[in-house]
Amino acid sequence: MCCTHSFEDRQSIDKDNTPVDLSGIAGMKFFDPHVHMTSRTTDDYQAMADAGVVALIEPAFWLGQPRTGLDSFRDYYSSLIGWERFRSSQFGIKHYCTIGLNSREANNEPLAEQVMEMLPLFIYKEGVVGIGEIGFDDQTAAEEKYYRAQLELAKEAGLPVQIHTPHRDKKGGTTRSMDIALEHGLDPHMVIVDHNNEETVKEVLDRGFWAAFTIYPFTKMGNERMVEIAKQYGSERIMVNSAADWGISDPLAVPKTAALMKLRGISDEDIRLITYQNAITAFAQSGQINEADFATGAGAIDQSQRFEGNTVLRGGQQPRVDKNSIIIS
Amino acid sequence: MYNYNVDALKALFKDILSANTSEDVLNWLLHEGNFNTRFVMVPRKTGKAALQISREQADSLNALIPGFSLNGWSIDMLSRAWVLLSLDATDKNEYFRKLEQLFLAAEVNELFSLYSSLPLLAYPDMWAKRCAEGIRSNIGNVLEAIMYQNPYPQKYLDQSAWNQLVLKAFFTGKDVGKIQGIDARANKELAYVISDYMHERRAAGRDINPSLWRLVGPFIDEKLIEDVKWALHSGVYVNEKAALLALTQSDYPAAVELLNRYPELRKAIENNQITWDGLTLEFQH
Numbered sequence: 001m002c003c004t005h006s007f008e009d010r011q012s013i014d015k016d017n018t019p020v021d022l023s024g025i026a027g028m029k030f031f032d033p034h035v036h037m038t039s040r041t042t043d044d045y046q047a048m049a050d051a052g053v054v055a056l057i058e059p060a061f062w063l064g065q066p067r068t069g070l071d072s073f074r075d076y077y078s079s080l081i082g083w084e085r086f087r088s089s090q091f092g093i094k095h096y097c098t099i100g101l102n103s104r105e106a107n108n109e110p111l112a113e114q115v116m117e118m119l120p121l122f123i124y125k126e127g128v129v130g131i132g133e134i135g136f137d138d139q140t141a142a143e144e145k146y147y148r149a150q151l152e153l154a155k156e157a158g159l160p161v162q163i164h165t166p167h168r169d170k171k172g173g174t175t176r177s178m179d180i181a182l183e184h185g186l187d188p189h190m191v192i193v194d195h196n197n198e199e200t201v202k203e204v205l206d207r208g209f210w211a212a213f214t215i216y217p218f219t220k221m222g223n224e225r226m227v228e229i230a231k232q233y234g235s236e237r238i239m240v241n242s243a244a245d246w247g248i249s250d251p252l253a254v255p256k257t258a259a260l261m262k263l264r265g266i267s268d269e270d271i272r273l274i275t276y277q278n279a280i281t282a283f284a285q286s287g288q289i290n291e292a293d294f295a296t297g298a299g300a301i302d303q304s305q306r307f308e309g310n311t312v313l314r315g316g317q318q319p320r321v322d323k324n325s326i327i328i329s
Numbered sequence: 330m331y332n333y334n335v336d337a338l339k340a341l342f343k344d345i346l347s348a349n350t351s352e353d354v355l356n357w358l359l360h361e362g363n364f365n366t367r368f369v370m371v372p373r374k375t376g377k378a379a380l381q382i383s384r385e386q387a388d389s390l391n392a393l394i395p396g397f398s399l400n401g402w403s404i405d406m407l408s409r410a411w412v413l414l415s416l417d418a419t420d421k422n423e424y425f426r427k428l429e430q431l432f433l434a435a436e437v438n439e440l441f442s443l444y445s446s447l448p449l450l451a452y453p454d455m456w457a458k459r460c461a462e463g464i465r466s467n468i469g470n471v472l473e474a475i476m477y478q479n480p481y482p483q484k485y486l487d488q489s490a491w492n493q494l495v496l497k498a499f500f501t502g503k504d505v506g507k508i509q510g511i512d513a514r515a516n517k518e519l520a521y522v523i524s525d526y527m528h529e530r531r532a533a534g535r536d537i538n539p540s541l542w543r544l545v546g547p548f549i550d551e552k553l554i555e556d557v558k559w560a561l562h563s564g565v566y567v568n569e570k571a572a573l574l575a576l577t578q579s580d581y582p583a584a585v586e587l588l589n590r591y592p593e594l595r596k597a598i599e600n601n602q603i604t605w606d607g608l609t610l611e612f613q614h
Binding site: 074077078081082083085086090121122124125126127287329 | 365468469
C-alpha cells in the first residue's frame with residue numbers, strides 16, 4: 001500500500017536507467033500476492049499477463065479517503081469478488097482476494113463495528129484466501145481492538161492473515177503485530193507479515209512467520225535491496241509483491257524483481273519460490289487456491305463456469321490492441 | 330407460488346445430487362441451516378465437478394420446466410439451486426428480501442448460479458427487474474447465465490428489457506442462436522434498432538454479425554429492404570447469404586422478388602445448406 005511521496009522526490013532521485021529486459025525470465029510464472037487492482041487500469045492487467053503474472057491476491061484496502069458508510073464497504077468487498085475478478089479473468093489472470101477492515105478505517109469506531117458485523121458475509125466466499133490487510137497504521141487503541149477482533153475471525157474461519165506493518169515505527173509495530181497474533185493463538189505459519197525490510201526480516205523469519213516484501217518505489221523496498229536480502233536469507237518463507245495501488249507504484253514489480261534476481265545470479269529455483277510458489281503455499285492454507293486454475297497458463301477455465309466455444313477469446317478475454325501502431329481502430 | 334411442480338423438481342434434483350455426490354455431502358445438503366451460509370459455502374463442500382445426468386433425468390427436467398436444462402452445470406451450481414429451493418417462499422416479501430441480499434453480496438460464481446436459477450424461483454414475475462439488472466452487467470459469465478439455455482427471459486421480460494438483452498448479446502459478442510425465443514420474440518422496434526446498429530457498423534468499417542439479419546427479416550419493409558440491397562452488394566459473401574436468408578423470412582413483395590433474382594442461393598437455403606448457425610460459424614472464422 002501507498003504513502004505520500006511527491007513528484008519532486010521522484011525527479012531528484014539519481015536513477016540507474018538500465019532498460020527493462022524481461023527476456024531472462026521468459027516462460028516463468030509469477031504470483032503477485034498483494035496488488036490493489038481496483039486502482040489500476042485494464043492496460044496494467046495486459047502488461048502483467050504479458051510479463052508472466054498468472055495469479056494475484058488483492059487485499060482489501062482503504063479508499064485513499066474515508067469511507068463514510070457501510071454500503072461503500074459492501075460495494076468495495078463485492079467488487080473484489082465480482083467485477084475485479086472478472087476484469088482479471090479477461091487476461092487469464094486468476095484473481096484472489098483477502099477481506100478485512102483496514103487499520104486506517106478502524107479508527108472510525110461506530111462504522112468499524114458495523115463492518116465487523118458484515119465481514120462474515122464475505123470471508124467464506126470463493127477465492128477469499130485470507131483476512132487482510134489488517135494490522136497497525138497509527139497504532140491506536142482502536143486499531144488494536146479491530147486487529148485483535150479480526151485475528152479471532154481468521155482463527156475461527158481457518159484463514160491465513162495478511163498483516164500490514166506500519167510505515168512509522170515499523171520495527172516496533174512489526175514486533176507488536178506478531179506478539180498479538182501469537183497471543184491470540186495463531187500459528188505463525190498462517191500469518192504473512194507484509195512490507196518487511198532489512199530491519200524486520202530476521203525477527204519475522206526467526207519467529208516462524210512468512211516474510212513478504214513490497215517492491216514499491218521510494219517508500220518501501222527497491223528490488224536491488226531485495227536481491228541482497230535473497231542472497232542473505234535464501235528463499236524459505238520469503239515472497240515479494242508489488243502492492244501497486246493508486247500511488248506511484250509498479251504492477252510489474254514481481255516480474256522485474258525476478259529478472260533482476262536472475263541477472264544477479266539467484267538460482268531459478270529460489271526465484272520460483274520467492275516470486276511464485278511461497279505465496280501459493282502460504283495462502284493455499286485457506287483451501288481456496290487450486291494451482292491447476294492458473295498453472296497451465298493463460299485462460300485456464302474454471303470448470304464451474306460454462307464455456308461456450310463461440311469465440312476464440314476464452315472466458316471473455318479481450319482482443320489485443322497493437323500499442324505500437326499509431327492507428328487506433 | 331411456483332409456476333411448475335416444485336416438489337417433483339426437488340425429488341428429481343435429489344436423485345441427481347445423490348448420483349453426483351458422496352453421502353456426506355448429500356447429508357450436508359439435506360440438512361437445514363443458515364440459508365446465507367449454506368449458499369455461500371456450497372463449493373467448499375461439493376467441489377465443482379461437472380454433473381452426470383441421465384437421458385431420462387434430462388427429459389423429466391424439460392417436462393417440468395420447458396426449456397430448462399442442466400447442460401454444462403457443475404455440482405456446485407446444482408447444489409446452490411437446491412439451497413435456493415429450500416428457502417421458505419410462503420412470505421413473498423421475506424422471500425424476495427432474502428434472495429435480493431444474495432444477489433447484492435454475490436461473487437461471480439454465485440451470480441452465475443443465481444441468474445442460471447431464475448427459472449426455478451417462486452413468484453416468477455417478481456424477478457423480471459432483477460433479470461433486467463443482470464443484463465446491465467459487464468461480466469461475461471453473468472450475461473451468459475441469462476442469455477444461454479435460460480427460459481426465463483423469453484417468458485418474463487417485457488419488450489424493452491428483451492430488446493436490451495438481444496442488443497447486449499450482439500455488443501458483447503455472444504452467440505445469439507443460444508438465446509431461447511430469439512426468433513419468437515423478434516419485433517419491429519428491435520428490427521429498426523438493429524438496422525441503425527448495422528449502419529453504425531458500416532460507417533465505422535466494422536464487420537456485421539450475420540445473425541443480426543434474422544431479427545430484421547420478418548419486418549422487411551420499404552426502409553429495411555435498402556439494408557438488404559446494401560448487403561447484397563457489399564462484396565462480403567457472408568453478408569450476402571445472411572441478407573438472402575433474411576429475405577426468406579419476409580412476405581414483403583419486393584423481398585420475394587429480390588430473392589428470386591438469386592435462384593442458386595435460394596435453392597441452397599431451401600436445402601438447408603445456408604443456415605443461421607452455419608453463418609455464425611463462418612463469421613467467427
